[in-house]
Amino acid sequence: MPLNCSISLATKVPHILGQGRRYAPNHFGKTSCFLTYSRNYQNKSLQIVSLSKLNQTQNYTSSIMEEPKSLDLLSGKPEKYSKEIDIAVRAVQMACSLCQKVQDSIISKSNNQVQSKDDNSLVTVADWSVQATVSWILCESLGSRNVSIVAEEDVETLSKTHKAGLLEAVVQTVNECLAEAPRFGLNAPGVALTTSEVLEAISHCNSSGGPIGRFWALDPVDGTLGFVRGDQYAVALALIEEGEVVLGVLGCPNYPMRKEWLNYHHRYHRIISKLTPPTSESWDKGCVIYAGKGSGEAWMQPLLQGNKKLVWPNSARPVRVSSINNPALATFCEPVEKANSSHSFTAGLAHSMGLRMQPLRVYSMVKYAAIARGDAEIFMKFARAGYKEKIWDHAAGAVIIQEAGGVVTDAGGRPLDFSKGMYLDGLDRGIIACAGPVLHDKIVEAVDASWNSSSL
Numbered sequence: 001m002p003l004n005c006s007i008s009l010a011t012k013v014p015h016i017l018g019q020g021r022r023y024a025p026n027h028f029g030k031t032s033c034f035l036t037y038s039r040n041y042q043n044k045s046l047q048i049v050s051l052s053k054l055n056q057t058q059n060y061t062s063s064i065m066e067e068p069k070s071l072d073l074l075s076g077k078p079e080k081y082s083k084e085i086d087i088a089v090r091a092v093q094m095a096c097s098l099c100q101k102v103q104d105s106i107i108s109k110s111n112n113q114v115q116s117k118d119d120n121s122l123v124t125v126a127d128w129s130v131q132a133t134v135s136w137i138l139c140e141s142l143g144s145r146n147v148s149i150v151a152e153e154d155v156e157t158l159s160k161t162h163k164a165g166l167l168e169a170v171v172q173t174v175n176e177c178l179a180e181a182p183r184f185g186l187n188a189p190g191v192a193l194t195t196s197e198v199l200e201a202i203s204h205c206n207s208s209g210g211p212i213g214r215f216w217a218l219d220p221v222d223g224t225l226g227f228v229r230g231d232q233y234a235v236a237l238a239l240i241e242e243g244e245v246v247l248g249v250l251g252c253p254n255y256p257m258r259k260e261w262l263n264y265h266h267r268y269h270r271i272i273s274k275l276t277p278p279t280s281e282s283w284d285k286g287c288v289i290y291a292g293k294g295s296g297e298a299w300m301q302p303l304l305q306g307n308k309k310l311v312w313p314n315s316a317r318p319v320r321v322s323s324i325n326n327p328a329l330a331t332f333c334e335p336v337e338k339a340n341s342s343h344s345f346t347a348g349l350a351h352s353m354g355l356r357m358q359p360l361r362v363y364s365m366v367k368y369a370a371i372a373r374g375d376a377e378i379f380m381k382f383a384r385a386g387y388k389e390k391i392w393d394h395a396a397g398a399v400i401i402q403e404a405g406g407v408v409t410d411a412g413g414r415p416l417d418f419s420k421g422m423y424l425d426g427l428d429r430g431i432i433a434c435a436g437p438v439l440h441d442k443i444v445e446a447v448d449a450s451w452n453s454s455s456l
């Protein structure tokens with residue numbers, strides 16, 4: 001055996017269903033290596049067939065072993081972007097932890113950390129703090145000259161908002177979060193960031209995207225309305241290269257690893273229904289879902305809990321879209337706010353297609369996570385005429401659904417175009433994401449049939 005393997009062995013004979021080649025840093029002893037393996041998802045076993053290290057491939061047929069509990073090091077990271085995915089997942093985990101604290105403080109103290117922007121949409125301490133934190137982590141880990149970011153928030157609005165203590169609250173929140181970086185296997189700053197360093201990190205996100213080169217798209221808090229209402233929201237980070245989304249990470253702090261646990265989430269539900277959540281060990285309140293383009297896999301890991309003893313690496317498991325393609329059994333998701341998507345148009349579509357389930361109205365890109373995980377089958381968004389969808393609201397979700405086996409297009413059936421700057425320019429009518437092509441084709445047809453008679 002070329003390297004020391006410490007995974008426990010199982011005796012089951014595998015029926016090989018999956019195989020792949022993975023970068024497994026530090027998985028075998030302290031050596032970084034690539035491994036080629038065969039995986040059986042049914043009995044959760046794994047067989048390593050070769051290892052390569054320092055350009056030397058060694059054939060190595062291991063015994064069949066139980067899938068390691070910590071799947072992260074074997075997770076679906078395509079080699080080309082493995083470093084970027086790794087850093088992006090850790091940064092989003094940190095951002096989720098930051099958001100949980102700010103959401104708790106907004107809800108419990110009804111404090112004044114919520115502001116209105118010029119377009120009357122909301123922004124909070126969490127939006128600016130996550131933007132600064134993620135920007136700082138990406139620059140620190142990849143070199144600031146290599147990091148270009150398109151993101152939702154800007155320093156002008158923060159400086160213009162003459163709210164006493166707002167900027168100080170952002171600086172403090174960022175520093176508290178960055179001090180925790182070692183728990184996530186990342187470096188913390190040697191000394192706390194100054195106000196101007198925090199502003200610099202926010203304004204480093206000044207790229208406007210486009211068709212050339214590589215940039216990150218960040219929505220620090222997607223579904224800010226859900227966030228301030230104590231409900232669902234997401235942290236969304238994607239990497240776009242030559243106009244194509246190459247990786248996506250979605251942090252969903254209030255979307256538990258298991259759908260059944262949603263009932264325990266909401267504080268109000270808990271009071272009203274007196275449901276007792278499962279024990280803290282077994283209950284993962286939130287999740288992070290991620291995928292790299294072309295891997296054919298999407299992965300989900302639990303949020304790192306507040307418990308300081310829990311440190312990286314975190315475990316991950318694959319997620320897949322639902323196999324339902326009968327509209328009568330399918331669930332569709334849409335934005336909560338009528339102002340963001342026409343509920344009456346989608347109700348008509350649902351009726352004409354024979355969708356019988358009540359729509360699942362959820363804030364934020366958690367809707368994309370729900371489709372990728374198989375909790376729902378369809379996501380539709382039809383904004384009012386003239387509204388231009390932004391790339392950071394869809395990039396991470398789109399690649400994750402596609403790699404989990406689903407289809408994401410505009411209402412004309414064309415792929416979303418992330419190469420046109422900060423907006424999804426050229427979008428035909430709306431966005432349709434589905435668990436599979438059968439449902440997708442039916443919706444595109446139904447939209448065509450009813451569009452001219454709609455008021456959109």
Ligand SMILES: Nc1ncnc2c1ncn2[C@@H]1O[C@H](COP(=O)(O)OS(=O)(=O)O)[C@@H](OP(=O)(O)O)[C@H]1O
Nearest residue numbers: 221222223224335336337339340362363364383387
């Ligand atoms: N008028 C209008 N029409 C369509 N979309 C809009 C509109 N205004 C805002 N936005 C963008 O929608 C993002 C929130 O989308 P959601 O799907 O979460 O909507 S909802 O809150 O559930 O209703 C929201 O993202 P965040 O600002 O990150 O919350 C906005 O980018």
Ligand SMILES: [Mg+2]
Nearest residue numbers: 219222223393
């Ligand atoms: Mg958003």
Ligand SMILES: [Mg+2]
Nearest residue numbers: 152219221222
């Ligand atoms: Mg946002």
Ligand SMILES: [Mg+2]
Nearest residue numbers: 121122152224
């Ligand atoms: Mg916003």
